[in-house]
């Protein structure tokens with residue numbers, strides 16, 4: 503346990519990253535059961551925001567008036583179910599005679615046997631993040647003007663959210679089954695982590711405000727595109743081309759979703775440039791928090807930080823990726839050239855457009871400090887308490 507706390511010292515030096523929020527290290531009271539007393543800090547950081555329903559009610563009209571646009575421009579980015587991949591196509595076929603099925607499982611285990619433990623830590627963290635999907639659907643449905651008010655609402659916003667959720671649902675299912683069959687991970691600890699995480703929720707700071715919500719999802723979908731793309735590359739390098747294809751296929755979904763959410767923000771920038779620019783500035787000031795930042799396995803109160811540190815070290819998701827995503831979105835939304843802003847809007851524009859180089863500079867300094875520290879090990883329950891060096 504002592505070693506684990508040393509680890510966090512170096513992790514905390516990483517600034518402004520999507521998956522390393524300094525303000526939300528752990529809030530034991532938000533887990534269903536507290537971690538052991540010896541590991542609990544007594545000062546709990548404040549929530550990211552206590553604001554709710556922060557969009558002025560008159561702006562609800564904007565989302566109503568964009569319904570036709572959403573039907574024509576956003577819904578086509580969904581894939582009809584019949585054209586979608588399903589997890590089963592990537593997995594051993596249980597309908598085969600038993601011997602043939604187990605042969606396929608043996609082949610799978612053979613492919614995964616040389617992947618390092620640290621790879622599994624990242625893949626489990628990604629899977630757990632995907633599995634907390636009920637939290638994300640609730641978050642989106644809590645956004646004013648775009649939520650599914652009856653559960654089967656015909657509004658294009660609600661149609662999108664339900665179908666998006668249904669597409670996303672395959673990600674956790676596929677990763678979970680693959681991890682289960684690999685035999686490399688402790689499924690019970692993973693399942694516990696998922697249960698804790700869904701119980702804990704998330705604190706993205708989106709204030710039931712669809713402007714903030716869609717900025718968050720644009721950023722977050724691109725971040726998952728980047729990280730699944732990197733786990734695909736590492737699986738290939740580690741000798742598992744099927745897992746590489748799985749992660750790559752999931753990454754492609756994330757890219758399509760990113761495209762939809764950033765299209766919505768692009769539209770908001772067109773119809774309400776200052777409102778949308780302020781929302782981007784607000785979210786970037788708060789820092790985009792990884793959706794699974796409240797993860798806990800019943801053992802390690804710093805589980806999220808430890809997972810994020812492994813993601814950073816293996817290059818699956820790093821502070822530089824955070825800066826890259828920001829730059830990508832600035833370019834995609836043409837924020838530097840955005841006109842018609844109020845003074846307040848211009849200040850947000852300057853802040854956002856100057857942020858990426860600042861993040862990179864801070865990261866370089868943090869990297870230099872981290873290099874001076876001795877490497878140390880952290881045990882992860884997900885891999886049977888094997889130690890991963892950070």
Ligand SMILES: [Fe+2]
Pocket residue numbers: 632670673726756
């Ligand atoms: Fe996903």
Ligand SMILES: [Fe+2]
Pocket residue numbers: 670722723726756759
């Ligand atoms: Fe996603």
